[in-house]
Amino acid sequence: MNKKQIIFSAIYFFFAGQLCAQDVQTVQDTLTAEKTNPYVQCEDTCRHIHGLDLSHYQGNVFWETVGDRTNMTYVYLKATEGGDRIDATFERNIDMAHRHGLKVGSYHFYRPLTDQQKQLKNFMSQCLPGEQDLIPMIDIESTGGLSTDVFCDSLFYFLDLVEEAYHQKPLLYTFRNFYNRHLAGKIDDYHLMVAMYTDEAPVLADDRDYTMWQYTAKGRIVGINGFVDKSRFMGEHNLREIRFKHH
Numbered sequence: 001m002n003k004k005q006i007i008f009s010a011i012y013f014f015f016a017g018q019l020c021a022q023d024v025q026t027v028q029d030t031l032t033a034e035k036t037n038p039y040v041q042c043e044d045t046c047r048h049i050h051g052l053d054l055s056h057y058q059g060n061v062f063w064e065t066v067g068d069r070t071n072m073t074y075v076y077l078k079a080t081e082g083g084d085r086i087d088a089t090f091e092r093n094i095d096m097a098h099r100h101g102l103k104v105g106s107y108h109f110y111r112p113l114t115d116q117q118k119q120l121k122n123f124m125s126q127c128l129p130g131e132q133d134l135i136p137m138i139d140i141e142s143t144g145g146l147s148t149d150v151f152c153d154s155l156f157y158f159l160d161l162v163e164e165a166y167h168q169k170p171l172l173y174t175f176r177n178f179y180n181r182h183l184a185g186k187i188d189d190y191h192l193m194v195a196m197y198t199d200e201a202p203v204l205a206d207d208r209d210y211t212m213w214q215y216t217a218k219g220r221i222v223g224i225n226g227f228v229d230k231s232r233f234m235g236e237h238n239l240r241e242i243r244f245k246h247h
Contacts, residue, residue, distance in 0.1 A: 048232040049073050049239060053107065053137075053173075053214070056089045058224050063093075065223030067100025072221070074103040074239060076137050079126035081109035083118035086126055094131055103239060105134030107173065112144035112151050116158040124165055132244040136162060137171040137193070141178060148182045159190075167247050171211070180205040191242055193231060201234065211237045 050071055054061065055078035066072060075097050078087040090106070097104045106127040111119065127136055138159065143151040162170050169190055174183065176196040184206040193212040196202040201213050212231050219230035233239070 050230060050232045051075055051102075052219075052221070053229045053231065054078065054089075054093060054224075055087050058089075058226065058228055060225075061089075061093060061096070062223040063096035063100045066221065067097075067102055070221055070223065072102060074105065074134060076105045076107050076134070078139075079106040079108060080119075080122045082111035083114045083122055085109075086122070090126055098131070103133040105132060105137055105171070105242070105244070107137035107139050109139045109141070110155065110158060112142065112146055112154045116154065116161055119158060120161045120165060123162070127166075129166065129244070129246065134239075135168055135171050135191070135242050135244050136166055137173055138162065140172060140174040140183075143182060151182060152186060166244075168245050171242055173214070176202040176204065184208075195229075210234060211241060 051074035052066075052072055053076040075093075077090055077093045077097065079090050080086055094104055094106070106123075108119065108123040108127070123136070140155065146154065159170065159172075171191045171193060172187055173193040173195065176194050179192075179194065184204065185208075188208060191212075192208075192210040193214055194202050194204065194210050195214040195217075197214075197216050197218075201215075204210065212233055214229055214231040217229050218227045221228055221230075
C-alpha cells in the first residue's frame with residue numbers, strides 16, 4: 001500500500017467512525033426522549049394503526065392539535081349510557097374530530113338492568129348514521145349482578161336491536177377477564193376490542209382472534225390534558241373492517 005492509499009484509508013475510517021458515533025448518539029437521544037417525554041409512546045415507535053376513545057372525563061379536547069400533531073387515526077366517542085345518559089361532550093367532540101381528519105365512531109355503555117329498547121332509543125338519538133365513519137361500539141363491563149346466562153340473554157337481545165337499527169353488527173368492547181368469565185365462545189361473529197393494560201397483548205380463554213387491543217388507560221397525547229385510553233389494531237386487521245356501511 002502506497003502513501004496516498006494509507007492517507008485515504010485513514011481519512012475514510014476517521015469519517016466512518018464519526019458517522020457511527022453520530023448514529024449511536026441519535027439512538028441514545030431517542031431512547032432518552034422516550035424515557036423522559038411522556039408524549040413519546042407506542043404509536044410513535046411502531047407501525048400499527050392507533051386510536052383513542054374519549055368521553056367527558058377528558059374535558060376540553062384541543063382537536064386541532066390531536067388531528068394535526070399526533071399519529072392517531074381514529075376515535076371512538078362516548079355518546080350514551082343506559083337509558084337516559086348522554087355524554088356532555090359528545091356533540092362538540094364528534095364535530096371537531098371530523099373537522100380535524102379523524103375517523104369517528106360512537107359508543108354506548110351498556111347497562112344490563114335497563115330496558116333494552118330504552119337504551120337503543122337513547123343511543124340512536126346521538127349516534128346518527130350520517131355522522132359515523134366507523135360501526136357503533138357497545139361497551140360491556142358489568143353483568144349488573146345477573147347470572148352469566150341471564151346477562152347474556154339481555155346483552156344479545158340488545159345487540160340484535162342495534163344490528164337491526166344500523167344494519168350492521170356493532171363492535172364490542174370489554175376487558176379480557178370479563179370476556180373470559182362471561183363471553184368466551186359466545187360472540188365469535190362480532191369484531192372485538194379487548195382491554196388489558198399490560199406490555200403483552202392479551203390471549204383470550206378460547207384463543208380467538210380479535211380486532212383491536214386497548215393497551216392503556218393512562219396514555220398521554222398532546223391536545224388532551226390528563227390520561228386517555230389508547231388502542232390499536234391487531235396483526236393484519238385494519239380500519240376497513242369496521243367502517244360504517246351507509247345503506
